[in-house]
Amino acid sequence: MTTKLFGEKVARSEDPRLLRGEGRYVDDLGQNALGVAFVRSPHAHARITDIDVTDALDVDGLVAIYTYEDLPEKMAKPLPVLIPHPALRAPRTAYALANGEVNHVGEAIAMVVATDRYVAEDAAERIRVSYDFLDPIVDLEEAARGETAVHDEIPDNVAAHLVQEVGDAPAAIDGAPHTLEFRLDIERSASMPLEGRGVYARWDADDQRLRAYSSTQTSTSVRAAVANALELADAQVEVIAPDVGGGFGVKIVHPFPEELLVPWAAKTLGREVKWVEDRREHFVSSAHERGQVHHVRVGFDEDGRILGLDVEFLHDNGAYTPYGIIVPIITSTQLPGPYKLGAYRVEFTSVYTNTVMVTPYRGAGRPQGVFTMERTIDKIATRLGKDRAEVRFANFIQPDEMPYDLGLMFQDGKPAIYDSGDFPASLQKLLDLVDYEHLSKEAPDGRRIGVGLAGYVEGTAVGPYEGGHVHVETNGRVMVSTGLTSQGQGHQTVFAQIVASELGVPFEDVHVTTGDTRRFGYAVGTFASRAAVMSGNAIALATRKVREKALRIAADALEANPDDLEIVDGVVQVKGSPEAQIELKHVAVLSNPLRYSFSEEAQAATQFTLKGDGGPPVAEGDEPGLEGKDYYSPTQSTFANGFHACVVAVDPETGDVEILRYGVVHDCGYLINPTIVEGQIHGGVAQGVAGALFERMAYDEYGQLQNASFMDFLMPYATEVPQRIEIDHLETPTPLNPLGIKGAGEAGVIPGAAVLAAAIEDAIGVEVDRMPLSPPEIWELSRTGAAA
Numbered sequence: 001m002t003t004k005l006f007g008e009k010v011a012r013s014e015d016p017r018l019l020r021g022e023g024r025y026v027d028d029l030g031q032n033a034l035g036v037a038f039v040r041s042p043h044a045h046a047r048i049t050d051i052d053v054t055d056a057l058d059v060d061g062l063v064a065i066y067t068y069e070d071l072p073e074k075m076a077k078p079l080p081v082l083i084p085h086p087a088l089r090a091p092r093t094a095y096a097l098a099n100g101e102v103n104h105v106g107e108a109i110a111m112v113v114a115t116d117r118y119v120a121e122d123a124a125e126r127i128r129v130s131y132d133f134l135d136p137i138v139d140l141e142e143a144a145r146g147e148t149a150v151h152d153e154i155p156d157n158v159a160a161h162l163v164q165e166v167g168d169a170p171a172a173i174d175g176a177p178h179t180l181e182f183r184l185d186i187e188r189s190a191s192m193p194l195e196g197r198g199v200y201a202r203w204d205a206d207d208q209r210l211r212a213y214s215s216t217q218t219s220t221s222v223r224a225a226v227a228n229a230l231e232l233a234d235a236q237v238e239v240i241a242p243d244v245g246g247g248f249g250v251k252i253v254h255p256f257p258e259e260l261l262v263p264w265a266a267k268t269l270g271r272e273v274k275w276v277e278d279r280r281e282h283f284v285s286s287a288h289e290r291g292q293v294h295h296v297r298v299g300f301d302e303d304g305r306i307l308g309l310d311v312e313f314l315h316d317n318g319a320y321t322p323y324g325i326i327v328p329i330i331t332s333t334q335l336p337g338p339y340k341l342g343a344y345r346v347e348f349t350s351v352y353t354n355t356v357m358v359t360p361y362r363g364a365g366r367p368q369g370v371f372t373m374e375r376t377i378d379k380i381a382t383r384l385g386k387d388r389a390e391v392r393f394a395n396f397i398q399p400d401e402m403p404y405d406l407g408l409m410f411q412d413g414k415p416a417i418y419d420s421g422d423f424p425a426s427l428q429k430l431l432d433l434v435d436y437e438h439l440s441k442e443a444p445d446g447r448r449i450g451v452g453l454a455g456y457v458e459g460t461a462v463g464p465y466e467g468g469h470v471h472v473e474t475n476g477r478v479m480v481s482t483g484l485t486s487q488g489q490g491h492q493t494v495f496a497q498i499v500a501s502e503l504g505v506p507f508e509d510v511h512v513t514t515g516d517t518r519r520f521g522y523a524v525g526t527f528a529s530r531a532a533v534m535s536g537n538a539i540a541l542a543t544r545k546v547r548e549k550a551l552r553i554a555a556d557a558l559e560a561n562p563d564d565l566e567i568v569d570g571v572v573q574v575k576g577s578p579e580a581q582i583e584l585k586h587v588a589v590l591s592n593p594l595r596y597s598f599s600e601e602a603q604a605a606t607q608f609t610l611k612g613d614g615g616p617p618v619a620e621g622d623e624p625g626l627e628g629k630d631y632y633s634p635t636q637s638t639f640a641n642g643f644h645a646c647v648v649a650v651d652p653e654t655g656d657v658e659i660l661r662y663g664v665v666h667d668c669g670y671l672i673n674p675t676i677v678e679g680q681i682h683g684g685v686a687q688g689v690a691g692a693l694f695e696r697m698a699y700d701e702y703g704q705l706q707n708a709s710f711m712d713f714l715m716p717y718a719t720e721v722p723q724r725i726e727i728d729h730l731e732t733p734t735p736l737n738p739l740g741i742k743g744a745g746e747a748g749v750i751p752g753a754a755v756l757a758a759a760i761e762d763a764i765g766v767e768v769d770r771m772p773l774s775p776p777e778i779w780e781l782s783r784t785g786a787a788a
C-alpha cells in the first residue's frame with residue numbers, strides 16, 4: 001500500500017462499478033415516479049394565441065397539465081441572467097414555460113404529468129396550440145443587420161457589444177510592412193453527453209423537504225434556484241447529482257426550466273415526478289455554442305512578428321442570454337494565446353437569433369479564438385514563405401516575462417494575467433515528439449499529406465471558491481466531500497489521491513462524495529476546468545487541518561512532540577521509532593469526547609490516554625471529531641497551455657480526411673494523475689476532431705434543425721478519431737495555489753479546429769477559413785479554391 005499518490009498513474013476507482021453496470025443515473029431512480037412530457041414549439045418564432053387542452057383531458061392516466069398561467073408567482077418571471085455584465089446591454093432570458101410567444105423550435109409551452117412517460121406523451125400530442133407566425137431570423141449576419149427582430153423590444157438584435165484594446169492596433173497595422181485581411185467562420189455545435197438532462201423529484205410531506213436528483217454540473221445552484229422558486233428554505237431542499245453521464249458544459253445552465261418545473265410539480269402533487277430528456281429534446285431545447293464569424297486584420301514585419309491585430313466578430317447567442325457574454329468575452333480575451341501582439345483590438349457583437357440559446361460548451365469560446373489566432377499565424381507564414389513553427393517562435397511571450405499581463409479583462413472581470421508557462425519549450429517539445437523536421441509528406445497512394453500546428457493558452461479554474469470536508473471515522477474510513485459535481489472526470493480517484501498523500505492513509509480507505517447538497521452545502525460547480533484546482537486545493541487544505549489535529553492528539557497519547565510524528569499507511573508513529581505508534585482510526589476515537597467504540601482493539605489503544613478529569617483529550621478550543629473543512633478561493637485564474645500537431649492524408653478524389661498522427665504537449669502544472677489527464681486529453685481531441693470534421697447544427701432558414709438526431713448529426717466513431725494520440729507533458733507549476741496545479745479538462749478540444757484546418761490546408765494547398773468541413777466541402781475546396 002502506497003500513500004504517496006499525488007502524481008501517480010492510479011487507475012480510476014469509479015470505473016469497476018460503472019463498467020459492471022452499477023451506475024445510478026437519474027433514470028435508474030424513481031421507478032414509480034410519474035412521467036413528464038413537454039409540449040414544445042414546432043415553430044422558431046410565433047405568438048401563442050391559444051392552448052387547447054380539452055382532448056388531452058380524456059387520456060387515461062393523465063395527472064396534470066401545466067402552462068404558463070399555472071405557474072406560481074416566483075416561477076412566472078423570466079429565468080435569471082446568471083452572469084450579468086455591463087456590456088450585456090439587452091439581456092433576455094426564457095420563461096419556465098412560454099409566456100405568449102416562442103423564440104426557437106423546442107421551447108417548452110406545456111408540461112404534462114401522467115402515470116408514466118408514454119401516457120404523458122400521448123396526452124401532450126393531443127394539446128392544440130394556436131400560433132400567429134412571425135418571421136424567424138436564423139442567419140447570424142442577417143440578424144446582425146437588424147431588419148427583423150427576434151424580440152420586439154430589441155429591434156437591432158444586439159444583446160451585447162464590447163471593445164477591448166491594448167495599444168493602437170489600427171495604426172500599427174496601417175504602418176506595418178505587411179498586412180493581411182480575411183474572414184473566418186465557425187459553425188454551431190453542441191455538447192452531446194451520452195446521458196441527456198434529467199430530473200427526478202419527490203416531496204416528503206412528513207419532513208416538509210424536497211429532494212431532487214438532477215443530471216447537473218452544479219447541484220448547489222439548482223438547490224438555490226428551486227428553494228427560491230418554491231419559496232422554501234435552502235435546508236428544505238436537497239439536490240443530488242447522482243452518476244452523471246457527461247455534461248461538457250451543457251448541464252451548467254442553472255436552472256433549466258425543467259429543473260424548476262419537475263420539483264414544483266412534485267411538491268404541488270405530493271408525488272414523485274421524473275423527466276428524462278430524449279435526444280431530440282437535447283438537440284432543440286438544451287443549449288448550443290461555437291457559431292461565430294470573425295473579420296481579421298493583421299500587420300506584421302519581415303520576421304513574421306505581429307505588430308497589430310484587429311479582430312471584429314459576431315457571436316450567435318441564440319434566442320436567450322442566461323450566460324450573458326461569457327462565451328464571446330472568452331474568445332476575445334483568450335484569442336492572443338501564447339503570442340505577444342504589438343497591439344490588439346477586439347470588438348464583438350453578440351446577436352439574437354431564433355435558435356436554441358448559447359451557453360459554454362467544452363472549450364467555451366476558446367476554439368473560435370484559437371482558430372482565429374492560429375490561422376492568422378499560418379497565413380503570415382504562407383505570405384512570408386516561412387516555416388509555420390518559425391513564425392510561432394518569433395511571436396512567443398517568453399517565460400521570463402511571466403507573470404504576463406495581457407491588458408485585457410478575463411471572464412470573471414479581473415485582469416487577465418498569465419501566471420506561468422514556457423511556450424517556446426512547449427512547442428519545442430511537441431516538434432521533438434512528432435519529429436517535425438523529418439515528417440514525411442510522401443503518400444504512395446496519391447493522397448495528399450498535410451501537417452498542422454496549433455497552440456493555446458487556457459485560463460482555468462475560475463473562482464470564487466470551492467470547499468472540502470475530510471472526516472476520519474473511527475472505523476478508519478476517510479470520508480471526503482466537496483460540493484462540486486462529477487460527470488466522468490475521475491474526481492473520486494484524484495481527490496482520494498490528494499487525501500491519501502496529504503494524510504498518509506491508504507488510497508482504498510478514502511471515500512469521496514461530490515455534488516450532494518446534504519454532504520456539502522456551499523459550492524459553485526464543475527465547469528471551466530476548475531475541479532482539480534478549486535476542490536483539489538480545498539480538500540488538500542482541509543486534509544492538512546485534519547493531519548495537524550491528528551498529530552496533536554496522537555502526540556498527547558504517545559507523549560511525544562507533534563513535530564516528531566509522521567503518518568504512514570494510516571498509522572501515526574514517532575519518526576525513527578515506529579514502535580511508538582497509534583492507528584489513525586484510534587486517534588479518531590480519541591478525538592470523540594464519548595470515545596465510544598465496540599472494538600476491543602480501540603478500547604485498548606485508547607485506554608492509556610484517559611485523563612484523570614475524564615474530559616475530552618482534544619486540546620482546549622479544539623472541536624470534537626477528527627475532521628476538517630476548508631475553502632480555496634483563488635486570487636485569479638491559472639493559465640494552462642499546450643500545442644497540438646496533426647498529420648492528415650486528404651484524398652483529392654473524395655475529400656476524405658484520415659488523421660495519420662496526432663501529437664499533444666500539454667502543461668497543466670503538476671499532474672495529480674497523468675492517466676486521468678491523458679484520458680481527458682483523448683476525449684477532448686475526439687471532440688476537437690468532431691468539431692472540425694463532423695458536427696454542426698444544420699438550421700434551415702425557418703429555424704428548423706435539420707439534423708436533430710444521431711441519424712443525421714455526425715459524431716466520429718473510434719475509427720475516425722486518431723488511433724493513437726501521442727502525449728507528452730511539461731509541468732510548469734503555478735505559484736497561485738498550494739498544489740501548483742492548473743486545469744486540464746477542456747485542453748484537448750480547444751485547438752481541434754485550428755490544427756485540422758492547418759493540416760488540411762497544407763495538404764490541399766488551398767486556404768481553409770471555415771470549420772467544420774465535410775468531405776464534399778473539402779473536395780470542392782481543393783478543386784475550386786472555395787468551399788461550396
Ligand code: MCN
Pocket residue numbers: 193245246247248249361362363487488489490491494495526527528529530531532533668669670671672673674676677680683741742743744745746
Ligand atoms: N487533473 C489532474 N492534474 C491536473 C489537472 C487535472 O490530475 N493538473 C485531473 C482532475 O483531477 C480531474 C481531471 O483531470 O480529474 C479534469 O480536471 P479539471 O481540469 O479540473 O476539470 P474539471 O474536473 O473541472 O472538469 C470540467 C471539465 C470541463 S469544463 C468539461 S466541459 C468537461 C471535462 O472537464 N466535461 C467532461 N471533461 C469531461 N470529461 C467527461 N468524462 N465528461 C464530461 O462531461
